[in-house]
Amino acid sequence: xxxxxxxxxxxxxxxxxxxxxxxxxxxxxxxxxxxxxxxxxxxxxxxxxxxxxxxxxxxxxxxxxxxxxxxxxxxxxxxxxxxxxxxxxxxxxxxxxxxxxxxxxxxxxxxxxxxxxxxxxxxxxxxxxxxxxxxxxxxxxxxxxxxxxxxxxxxxxxxxxxxxxxxxxxxxxxxxxxxxxxx
Numbered sequence: 001x002x003x004x005x006x007x008x009x010x011x012x013x014x015x016x017x018x019x020x021x022x023x024x025x026x027x028x029x030x031x032x033x034x035x036x037x038x039x040x041x042x043x044x045x046x047x048x049x050x051x052x053x054x055x056x057x058x059x060x061x062x063x064x065x066x067x068x069x070x071x072x073x074x075x076x077x078x079x080x081x082x083x084x085x086x087x088x089x090x091x092x093x094x095x096x097x098x099x100x101x102x103x104x105x106x107x108x109x110x111x112x113x114x115x116x117x118x119x120x121x122x123x124x125x126x127x128x129x130x131x132x133x134x135x136x137x138x139x140x141x142x143x144x145x146x147x148x149x150x151x152x153x154x155x156x157x158x159x160x161x162x163x164x165x166x167x168x169x170x171x172x173x174x175x176x177x178x179x180x181x182x183x
Contacts, residue, residue: 147172
């Protein structure tokens, strides 16, 4: 602070800056130093700094181009993968649909075969039942004939009264055993 006061006291009255010879010499020396420093810096540093900055601009522009190229490639790969996924989805759906159709056709075929087999088995069972009924009827007729012959033989051998006839019929029926009569 003392230095500032000394400088202010050195300035003549009525002037803010003293443009005396010493001030002008210092100002001239400073201008020459600035000019020499500027020329020196321009001579030795301007080209290397400019080259460095241009190289940096080129590197950055190349990186931007590489990034945009990589982005474009990534977008095209993404689109390609999405197309492939869509194709795979369509193919999967067609495979599932064809498998469902084949399964449906196979199911219908198996059901048709099962119905035909069931109808054949039912028809065969009905024929077997009818044949068995006919056989049983024939057996029953034969049994009735045998029973009638037996009864006629007993009646012919003995002339019986009503009580004896009832007893002989009961014995004949008990000899035949449990027979179910068909309709």
